[in-house]
Amino acid sequence: MGFQRKVGNPVVIMGYSPVRLGEEGSAVSGRRIQRFYAGIVAVSMMAVGLALAQAPAQASGPPAGTYQAKFPGDPARSESEAQALGYMRVVLRAQREYKKRHDKFADTLESLAGTGSFTKRMAHTTDRGDYTASFRPHHDGFVLTMTPKQLDTEHRSFYAEDDAVIHADDQKPADEDSPKIK
Secondary structure, three states, rough: OEEEEEEEOOEEEEEEOOOOOOEEEEEEEEHHHHHHHHHHHHHHHHHHHHHHHHHHHHHOOOOOOOOOOOOOEEEEEEEEHHHHHHHHHHHHHHHHHHHHHHHHOOOOHHHHHHOOOOHHHHHHOOOOOOOOEEEEEEEEEEEEEEOOOOOOOOOOEEEEEEOOEHHHHHHHOOOOOOOOOO
């Protein structure tokens, strides 16, 4: 598969001499040159691939720590808020379904378990990562709150009643007078 060519002086490329000495003098081995250049191409392709793989993360991605919305109109400001709001939505949907079946809202999170996608595990603990869930039944309804362990702009408190409207506040515990979120 290679070709041979007679040369007067040995060819040296980057310290590599692709010369084969034989009875007829010195001839350049085509196969050795092909392997040499194939190696250079392979190393170059790997270097370009690594550079391209790192470039999008640096150029097009959001800065580290910036929250990316999970869906259009997502009101969350952080991953923790998204998880807290997700938990609240699951409880509120389960309560709506429970009321359709039983003509009343559930009195406890444990009695709500198994309704919709609300599980026993979700009812078992009020510790929800950076938040603490609170559920209180009241006359013909309930109050659900999510209180952050640290109240700041990325950890607002949340409040909802049986009307399923979620309120948020980043200054104090949220209540029915706090601003509504989408």
